[in-house]
Amino acid sequence: MKFTLENERGRYAIIYVTMAGLVLGLFYPLVANGFARPIAYVHGVSIGLIGGFLVGVIEFYAFKPKNRKFSFLITVITKSTVYSLLFIFLIVLLINFNESWYYNTNMIENFYSQRFQTFLYEGDFKVIVLYSLFSVIIIIFTREMSRKMGQGVFVNFLTGKYHSPCEEERIFMFLDQKSSTPLAEKMGSLGYYKFLKEFYFDVTKCIVANYGEIYRYVGDQVVISWSVKNGLKNANCIRCYYNVKNETEKQREKYLHKYRRVPKFRASLHMGKVIRGEVGNVKSQIVFHGEALYETAFIEKECQKLGLDILVSEPLLKRINLPVIYKKKQVGGIPVLGKDKPIKLFAVEETVLQPL
Amino acid sequence: MERNILQEKINRDITIIVLMGALLGITYSAFSDGFGVLYPHVNTFIIGILVGALISYLEFYVFPKKGRRLKFMSLVLIRTFLYIGSISSIVFFVLLISRMIRLDMGFLNVLASEDFKRYIFKEDFKVAIAYTVALAFIINFSILMIRKMGKDVMWGIVTGKYYQPSEVERIFMFLSVRYSDQIVKKIGRLHFHRFLEDFFYDITKPILEHKGTIYEYVDDLVVVSWKPNEGIQNANCIRTFYNSKNKIKENSEHYYTTYGFVPKLIAGYHIGKVVRGELGEIKGTIVFFGDVMNTTSRIKEKCEDLEKDLLISADLNDRLTLPKIYYSTSCGEIGLKGKQKDLELYYINEESIINLEVV
Numbered sequence: 001m002k003f004t005l006e007n008e009r010g011r012y013a014i015i016y017v018t019m020a021g022l023v024l025g026l027f028y029p030l031v032a033n034g035f036a037r038p039i040a041y042v043h044g045v046s047i048g049l050i051g052g053f054l055v056g057v058i059e060f061y062a063f064k065p066k067n068r069k070f071s072f073l074i075t076v077i078t079k080s081t082v083y084s085l086l087f088i089f090l091i092v093l094l095i096n097f098n099e100s101w102y103y104n105t106n107m108i109e110n111f112y113s114q115r116f117q118t119f120l121y122e123g124d125f126k127v128i129v130l131y132s133l134f135s136v137i138i139i140i141f142t143r144e145m146s147r148k149m150g151q152g153v154f155v156n157f158l159t160g161k162y163h164s165p166c167e168e169e170r171i172f173m174f175l176d177q178k179s180s181t182p183l184a185e186k187m188g189s190l191g192y193y194k195f196l197k198e199f200y201f202d203v204t205k206c207i208v209a210n211y212g213e214i215y216r217y218v219g220d221q222v223v224i225s226w227s228v229k230n231g232l233k234n235a236n237c238i239r240c241y242y243n244v245k246n247e248t249e250k251q252r253e254k255y256l257h258k259y260r261r262v263p264k265f266r267a268s269l270h271m272g273k274v275i276r277g278e279v280g281n282v283k284s285q286i287v288f289h290g291e292a293l294y295e296t297a298f299i300e301k302e303c304q305k306l307g308l309d310i311l312v313s314e315p316l317l318k319r320i321n322l323p324v325i326y327k328k329k330q331v332g333g334i335p336v337l338g339k340d341k342p343i344k345l346f347a348v349e350e351t352v353l354q355p356l
Numbered sequence: 357m358e359r360n361i362l363q364e365k366i367n368r369d370i371t372i373i374v375l376m377g378a379l380l381g382i383t384y385s386a387f388s389d390g391f392g393v394l395y396p397h398v399n400t401f402i403i404g405i406l407v408g409a410l411i412s413y414l415e416f417y418v419f420p421k422k423g424r425r426l427k428f429m430s431l432v433l434i435r436t437f438l439y440i441g442s443i444s445s446i447v448f449f450v451l452l453i454s455r456m457i458r459l460d461m462g463f464l465n466v467l468a469s470e471d472f473k474r475y476i477f478k479e480d481f482k483v484a485i486a487y488t489v490a491l492a493f494i495i496n497f498s499i500l501m502i503r504k505m506g507k508d509v510m511w512g513i514v515t516g517k518y519y520q521p522s523e524v525e526r527i528f529m530f531l532s533v534r535y536s537d538q539i540v541k542k543i544g545r546l547h548f549h550r551f552l553e554d555f556f557y558d559i560t561k562p563i564l565e566h567k568g569t570i571y572e573y574v575d576d577l578v579v580v581s582w583k584p585n586e587g588i589q590n591a592n593c594i595r596t597f598y599n600s601k602n603k604i605k606e607n608s609e610h611y612y613t614t615y616g617f618v619p620k621l622i623a624g625y626h627i628g629k630v631v632r633g634e635l636g637e638i639k640g641t642i643v644f645f646g647d648v649m650n651t652t653s654r655i656k657e658k659c660e661d662l663e664k665d666l667l668i669s670a671d672l673n674d675r676l677t678l679p680k681i682y683y684s685t686s687c688g689e690i691g692l693k694g695k696q697k698d699l700e701l702y703y704i705n706e707e708s709i710i711n712l713e714v715v
Contacts, residue, residue, distance in 0.1 A: 138494075165546060165549045165550065165553075167545075167546065181694075184647065189523065189629070189630065189631045189645060189646045189647070190521060190522075190523055190631050192645075193521050193631040193633060193645045194521060196645075197521070197633065197635060200635060216572075216574075216641075217635050217641065217643055218574075219645060219649065219650070274545075275545045275546055275549045277549045277553070278553075279549075279552055279553055279556050279573050280556050280560070280570065280573055281556070281557055281560055283570045283572075285572065285573055287573060287574075287575075289545055289548070289549050289552075289575060290545055291545075
């Protein structure tokens with residue numbers, strides 16, 4: 001399930017890159033020649049489409065996140081070499097192909113024709129190669145930035161969606177390390193940081209696969225949020241926790257070998273209205289403000305006190321259509337300021353279905 | 357003095373942008389004309405410098421002041437029109453003047469000449485403009501991104517500098533608004549968020565002027581960090597607080613009329629070693645990680661209990677040489693939540709010159 005979802009994201013990435021390639025491919029002949037030479041548009045479209053598609057495939061399959069262990073500089077050098085070669089080859093091939101079709105000759109004849117040779121050595125060939133590489137840089141850079149800034153943030157930033165604050169209902173999950181203080185003391189800050197980094201790296205795909213958005217990292221805590229629709233669908237927010245758990249179980253040996261301990265964590269889930277807006281002008285940042293976050297922090301404290309793995313608040317749980325493999329059990333509540341009734345809290349357990 | 361640091365930063369950025377403009381201008385002429393003749397390079401060089409200067413002027417002096425409260429879409433539209441209009445005229449006039457000098461012709465003669473008309477309407481003029489506008493867009497976009505992500509983060513991502521975590525020493529300031537809970541209850545979350553936008557905007561300048569780096573915003577809290585020598589020098593870290601306070605005082609009328617209260621600031625300071633690294637595959641951030649952060653946060657919380665504006669840890673107090681107008685007083689050993697050992701905290705007061713004279 002997880003993997004098909006990841007692949008789906010990959011497909012989106014490839015479609016995005018291909019479409020961007022098409023637009024930029026059409027843009028070039030428009031600026032360079034106007035509407036004088038229709039063949040230029042055939043070139044533009046074919047190079048844009050095929051080039052864009054190949055860039056998308058290479059980006060997603062050859063340079064996919066798992067392999068991103070190199071420094072940025074090495075990645076840049078490798079990528080620019082690969083793409084330069086790719087586009088030189090592609091441009092020669094496609095323009096040759098289109099022209100031989102257009103002028104009704106075969107490709108070899110066309111290649112050695114006066115027109116094509118002039119184009120290669122004196123004409124616009126180098127400009128086109130440069131333009132293509134330029135386009136690739138823009139596409140990759142915007143995608144990279146968008147990835148680095150977090151899901152959806154980049155697009156919203158460009159469109160200015162959060163320029164004025166708005167109220168929104170969201171689901172929050174605090175994912176905290178258990179017994180973090182003694183661990184940090186034992187492993188030292190640096191060691192503990194590396195341990196956490198590895199953990200975050202491993203679980204990010206579980207979060208993304210369940211449509212969670214990483215809001216912030218606070219020490220040993222990750223705050224994940226969902227829109228109500230995405231979080232409730234298929235009980236994604238609860239399944240996210242179990243996916244993270246399974247993933248760490250799967251990697252157990254690696255953690256034991258490297259750090260001599262396996263990450264143990266607890267999740268506290270809650271839902272409520274928050275204000276979403278953008279603050280800061282030097283380092284601006286999308287922020288959530290609201291009681292819901294404080295309440296989640298309280299739930300987290302309760303979860304720690306009770307020594308539980310996962311604690312879900314009633315307002316959230318009553319709206320989730322809980323799959324049969326999960327069982328809920330009320331364990332207590334937290335008082336809420338300004339409200340009479342406390343928020344009821346439930347522990348959730350995954351049960352193995354016995355074959356009937 | 358304070359002005360200068362900020363101004364220096366802006367000057368450095370402007371120099372970079374203008375040089376980039378000149379470089380990219382020459383790149384264009386190198387590709388379109390080769391190196392046979394000199395004049396295209398002179399033209400593109402001048403155009404590059406002028407466009408760079410234009411971008412710097414608009415982005416550093418005009419938009420930050422006028423554009424902050426504008427809707428994003430209208431900002432984008434205004435930018436687009438302004439840039440296309442001014443860049444076209446820059447290109448047009450530079451080419452015109454260059455021809456006037458080169459061909460030794462009068463202004464109107466060049467305008468009327470066949471050669472020039474052909475260049476403008478049929479030849480490369482539109483390509484040159486498209487190229488310039490595209491580059492202006494990219495430079496602008498980078499400025500926007502750097503502003504969005506913070507300079508350090510951006511640089512770190514580009515170079516991969518923070519990929520390997522390392523231990524660094526930093527001064528931290530946790531700055532927030534006193535009684536924020538009660539204020540939120542009175543004015544509501546949405547209004548409070550608007551207040552925060554204004555508040556953060558106002559205190560940004562004092563922070564940058566004193567070499568602070570904004571690490572993150574959490575609710576009404578701003579976390580600022582300094583490299584030890586930069587924060588200690590001229591007591592920059594402490595002065596940030598008092599200058600922010602003055603800035604708020606200057607704008608107190610605005611806060612009072614818009615939100616019904618004038619914010620009072622509180623801050624906790626500490627110094628110590630933290631781990632710095634890049635975290636997150638899909639939400640890349642440079643993070644500081646360590647117990648120092650928790651301690652600073654606890655120190656800030658003590659401000660409310662002890663009824664003080666500004667508390668600093670003994671570690672930091674020992675290393676500061678305070679200017680004459682500040683003096684520090686010990687508040688004694690204070691127990692902090694979650695800490696086994698009590699920590700000695702100091703309160704720093706600003707004494708105005710007038711009071712000193714009386715004493």
